[in-house]
Amino acid sequence: MSTAGERTPVDVAVGVLIDGDGRFLLTSRPEGKVYAGYWEFPGGKLEVGETVEQALRRELHEELGITIGAAHPWKVEIVDYEHARVRLHFCKVYAWQGEFEMRERQSMAWQTLPVDVKPVLPGTVPVLEWFATERGFSGPTHEAAPPR
Numbered sequence: 001m002s003t004a005g006e007r008t009p010v011d012v013a014v015g016v017l018i019d020g021d022g023r024f025l026l027t028s029r030p031e032g033k034v035y036a037g038y039w040e041f042p043g044g045k046l047e048v049g050e051t052v053e054q055a056l057r058r059e060l061h062e063e064l065g066i067t068i069g070a071a072h073p074w075k076v077e078i079v080d081y082e083h084a085r086v087r088l089h090f091c092k093v094y095a096w097q098g099e100f101e102m103r104e105r106q107s108m109a110w111q112t113l114p115v116d117v118k119p120v121l122p123g124t125v126p127v128l129e130w131f132a133t134e135r136g137f138s139g140p141t142h143e144a145a146p147p148r
């Protein structure tokens with residue numbers, strides 16, 4: 001049972017693609033979506049009946065034109081935005097096939113810490129902190145976003 005004021009979270013599958021040099025892929029949110037221009041890890045909402053891995057495979061094919069190998073579940077995080085409450089299922093992905101195509105006219109950037117793209121989506125910031133912990137990185141992980 002949910003208490004008054006709580007919203008049911010929308011499940012989102014998110015891919016943390018990591019290349020052979022340990023760089024990770026960020027993409028910018030396309031025009032026309034909430035937080036357009038903000039940088040995030042690629043992914044999207046689960047459709048009815050889909051698992052996280054199925055949704056991730058579909059979204060990364062639709063958005064980036066690649067076919068991913070195994071998706072390794074990493075962390076789950078709930079974020080409350082004005083527009084929605086989302087449950088983000090972050091999965092690490094080390095293997096994929098195909099050439100990257102920006103099918104939604106977004107931008108992509110392979111990054112290490114600290115990231116040099118901005119602004120970073122609020123729900124993406126914790127991932128940078130998890131990477132910092134994993135990698136023994138200290139100092140700011142990204143540049144603070146201006147208030148919206």
Ligand SMILES: Nc1nc2c([nH]c(=O)n2[C@H]2C[C@H](O)[C@@H](COP(=O)(O)OP(=O)(O)OP(=O)(O)O)O2)c(=O)[nH]1
Pocket residue numbers: 012013014033040041042043044045046079081084086088121122123124
């Ligand atoms: N892909 C992605 N979404 C994130 C991240 N962090 C974060 O808070 N989100 C939020 C933003 C959105 O509210 C939600 C993802 O929904 P979306 O609108 O991008 O998904 P979608 O592609 O299925 O969208 P649509 O078809 O409904 O337009 O999750 C992240 O790192 N990656």
